[in-house]
Amino acid sequence: MTAMSILTSLMILGAAVCGVSLLVLIFLDFRTTRIDDGISSFRRHIDALSPEARRDSIIRHEDNSKVGRSE
C-alpha cells in the first residue's frame, strides 16, 4: 500500500517536472522567436530605407524633374 502511494507520488512529481520543463521550453522558444522578430523587423526597416529601396519613389521623381527641367 505504502509502495503504491510512493509510486503514485513519484509519477505525479515526474509529470509535474515534465510539465514545467515543457512550459520552460515553450517560453524559451517564444522568447527566441521574439528576439528573431526584432532582428528581422529592424532589418526590414533598414532595408526599406536603403538607396535601392528608395530608387522607385524618390530617385524616379528626381529623374522626372530633371527631364522636365531640360525640356
Place this chain on the structure above:
Amino acid sequence: MARDLAIDLGTANTLVYMKGRGIVLNEPSVIAVNRKSGEVLATGHEAWDMIGRTPSYIVAVRPLRGGAITDFDITERMIRLLLQRVGVSRFTRPKVVICVPSAITEVERRAVTDATRRAGASDAQLIEQPMAAAIGANLPIDEPVGNMVIDIGGGTSETAVISLGGVVALEAVRVGSFDIDATIQAYVRREHGVAIGERTAEEIKIHIGSAEPSGQDQSADIRGRDLVSGLPKTVRLTAEEVRFAIEEPVAAIVLSVKRCLSKAPPELAQDFISRGIYLVGGGGMLHGLADRISRETSVPVMMSSQPLEAVVLGAGHCIENYQSLRGMFMGSRR
C-alpha cells in the same frame, strides 16, 4: 480600390503623393470661404490669388499656423477637398500618412488625425517632417553615420540628426518663412510709414532678401499704403535694410541648428564635418542662409536637390513601404 496617399500639410504649401504615381498635387495651403453661407469658394492657387483682395463676405485664410491647425473645421474641409481632387470617394478610403512638425502637441496631433479620418481616410498616420525630409532628400539614413537635415517651412524650422533609420537629436522652433515675411512688413511700416501686404513682403524676401551680405546688394521699389495720408506710396528698400529687418527670425533659426549640433553625440558630430548638413523646405531657399549657417557652425551646408518636395517624397516612400516602415510613424513602438 483607393491608392494610399502621403500628404505634406504645410503652413505654406500642401503636396500630395499617391502610391505608385508620385506627386499628384502641389498648391498653396489656402482656402477661400464665404462668411455668410460657409461655402468653400476656392482652394490652392485660386484662393492664394484672393489673399488681401477679397470683399468683406469672403475670407481667404491659411488654416495652419506654425504647422498647427488653427481652424479645425476649415482644415477638415480642405483635406476633404484634397482627397476628392485626387480621386478619393466615400467608397474608396485610402490609408494616409501626414507629415507634421515634430514639436506638435498631443492635442494638435489628434486634431490632424481626426480631421483626416473624418475627411475620408481609412487610417491616418503621422510622420515627423525632418525624418520624412531626410528620406526624401535621399540621405544615407540606413547607415550608422550622422545625417543632419534642416527643414525650414512656413511656420516651423526643424533640425534633426538621423542615423540607422531613427532620430538621434532634434530641435524645433516655431519660426519659419512667414515670420521672416512678417518682420519685413513690420519694418516697412515702422521705418517708412507704409503698410504692405503679406504677398508683397514675400516678394521682397524672394527678390532682395538675404541672410548674409553678398557682393551685389540690390534694392527694390515697394508699393503700399501711406499710413498717414492713406494714399498709395512707393518707397525704395535696399537689401541691407531687409537683411537688418529679418535678422531676428534668421538668428533664431541659426541658434536652433547650433542647439541641435550640441545635442548630437560626438561620434556622429564628426560625420557632419565630412558629410555636411542638408537644407530643405521653402524657407531654406532664402539667399545666403546656407552660407550663414555654415559660417556660424563651421560645418558645410548644402541645399537638397528637391527642397520643396523632399518632405512629401519621404512620406511617399513610407506609404510605398507601409508595413516595413510602420515604426517611423509617430506614436509607434520604435
